[in-house]
Amino acid sequence: MARMFLIVIAVFAAGIAGCEPSSANSPGNATQAINKASATAPKHIEFNIFSAGVQQGIHNQQLQVITTAKQFSSLLSMTKLSGTTPKVDFSAHELIGVFLGANVGCGTDGLKINDVQYTDTTVTVYASRHVGQPNVAGGGCTKMRLAGLSYALISIPKTDKTISLVFN
Secondary structure (H helix, E strand, O other), X not given: OHHHHHHHHHHHHHHHHHOOOOHHHOHHHHHHHHHHHHHHOOEEOOOEEEEEEEEEOOOOOEEEEEXXXXXXXXXXXXXXXXXXXXXXXXXXXXXXXXXXXXXXXXXXXXXXXXXXXXXXXXXXXXXXXXOOOOOEOOOEOOOXXXXXXXXXXXXXXXXXXXXXXXXX
């Protein structure tokens, strides 16, 4: 029995002696983890406001990604845009359309594109809605709603990443 106990202890001690410290706790791996995290942190991407204003035809809040002239033509056939519609080179760029849904305040709600950021796998458009506030005592509105809903078309470099919209 004592002999068996000594064998078990010898095997256990040999196992412990052969182990190396965990590499997760070494300073080099901590630096690698930080570098990896910062490599995947969102980065700003340059974008241009292609067209913005008030549109008629799209009544719900939505995001549209337009990668071809045919898709852009289809969009133009279902909505009437108040802004300019210059040409875009779809071989190098794509358009992202942000369309506000129904107005919730007085007048026509405003739309602002705050930023566009990307990671290794995604592109995120950050936008904000500016709601017209009541401007009469008692909470009434004297602003007339414009005929349409706010929109913005932005141009970004061509990408194959998933594109999403966040209102902040």
